[in-house]
Amino acid sequence: MLDEIKEDASARMGKSVASFQQDLTKIRTGRAHTSLLDHITVEYYGSDVPLNQVSNVGVEDSRTLIVTPWEKDMVKVIEKAIMNSDLGLNPSSAGTVIRVPLPALTEERRKDMIKIVRHEAEGARIAVRNIRRDALHDAKELLKEKMIGKDEEHRAEGEIQEITDKYISQIDSILADKETELMEV
DSSP states (O other): OHHHHHHHHHHHHHHHHHHHHHHHHHHHHOOOOOOOOTTEEETTTTTTGGGGGTEEEEEEETTEEEEEESSSSSSHHHHHHOOOOOOHHOEEETTTTTEEEEEOOOHHHHHHHHHHHHHHHHHHHHHHHHHHHHHHHHHHHHHHTTSHHHHHHHHHHHHHHHHHHHHHHHHHHHHHHHHHHHOOO
């Protein structure tokens, strides 16, 4: 029973860390990366489709993304979708290729981005601690139902705390890497 609780907590904490990492890919640094456009959808034959399903997205150089639609008709639609996204990018098309230059970040904007990243990290830490709380509650329930002893419950608390510490340190490590990446000029 306790092993199941610990495994479930560990799996859920892992998902929280993965979600945090995914959220950070949307936060733009000065470098071009294809995941920057992952959340953009375009209308394709009446339904909204992710950009990477109607085009090829690549990196031309460190500050330019290149989008090559598979159909010529999609150039204007994709260009408009990128322009209307929350990223503040201005794509330009040359025939069937769309270039998306990434503007350099100002010092002030970098500091704002770091605040956003720290806020996201705190949200991930809170999610991990909430999972710890649920796991500890489940262990206490087993103790109340006399399915485990006091010693086993105490040992489980320590092990759940170790799992929590491991995932919180992963979040802190990811945060430090992202801050370093954001401060690069």
